[in-house]
Amino acid sequence: MRNIRLLIEYDGTKYNGWQRLGNTENTIQHKLENVLSLMSEEKIEIIGSGRTDAGVHALGQVANFHTRSALNTREILDYCNQYLPQDIVVKRVQEAEERFHARYNATSKKYMYRIWNSNIPTAFYRKYSYHVPGPLSIEKMRKASSYFIGNHDFQAFSSMKSKKKSTEREIYAIEIIKERERIDIFFHGNGFLHNMVRIITGTLIEIGQGKRKAEEIPIILEGRIREKAGVTAPAQGLFLYEVYY
Template identity: 50%
Template sequence: MNYKILVQYDGTRYEGWQRQERTESTIQGKIEAVLSKMCGEEVQIQGAGRTDAGVHAKEQVANVHLKEQVDPQEVKQYLNRYLPEDIAVSEVREVPERFHSRLNATGKIYVYRIATGEVKKVFERRYIYDFGEKPDMELMCRAAEILTGTHDFKSFCANRRMKKSTVRTIYSIDLKEKEGEIVITYTGNGFLHHMIRILTGTLLEVGMKKRSLSSVAELLEVRDREKAGFTAPAKGLTLEKVLYSPLQKESETL
């Protein structure tokens, strides 16, 4: 049977989503260890995508094939009983055998939070980048418009040896400002290594007038990581949702 699992986690103390041989501190590794204990044999899960060390998720999606049919509610309860307190499963349900959390995904929604006030957000310090300055929102919005659409985002990819295509489509970059904070929501069909964090750093440089709007357009042409902005810290980034239809809204269930 194939089971779809919705996972939320605080990524602060983990080395990212993907299982690694050198460490047990990964989200995938923790979930697989619990499922393997439940089933009495090694179990491997598939995630919709990798989140880097320190990045959080409100709704990561995974799927797992189990040899025997199990009540999804029992799987959910077992996982939540034995997973660490900073990882939780919000839903488990049976899905068609051919469902694959990564291959069937058509997009993702990420949110990046930036604190702009003079006073640090002490109780949210794990989930927000304490920038401490107030950039020009209008300039940032104009830069975001340039970056929206289908482009080669090689300038925004941390993997300089990337051999696969670096062309991606960003459906929208939505910037909202509230008291002492800027929230940037990125919706796209996929994102490269550190892409959102580099995009965020670039937008902030524009907002602080350290980079011109014309230079943003040039980044899409030069395809050179060295020319783009700084990489914003991981802790400000959260995977909000994995999409399984290009037109799916953030509020819709998967």
């Protein structure tokens, strides 16, 4: 069987996320599986690098699937983009090694969180950013972000319920780029817990607004209590940016 690797971009606005337990109809994975199954006349199951929540976007989701289809990679790409809804785009199709697994082989991930920092809303980024009016100190946010770098137990910055799984992760870098009203925060790490990027972002915003101090971060990490961290920033500002292998 061939093993095919996909690079996928999606506007998550309308979807219940990449994959969903229970009602899976309105998920990105389901839309892709439908189109690929029609294409190959097989029942295709795809493996994503990981889930993204309802309303979260992706610029570089990676997935793979096995198929006996005789179509070449270019034909697969064209078929997908012809039959997928317009808010899901396959950017690249590659032959992968038999043992390539989009989830298990992912070594690190990069997320981007986009903030629209202006007293005036935005007509064009309204579905692709979190509107935060009022002053935001980038300097304070950068200082606070430095406390997250490295290996930490991120339980306080996660909405994971299970106590069984490890909540330790390593963040390699957090980069904050401001261009006029737009603030993009890039998070690169070996893995992220459920809602981790959104809770860290919510906390960074509160620090940027002067509602909290950067120095609280190590104490919150240490305490491992979700309620001590900031609010969960909304899904619409979050983009799965890149998956590394």
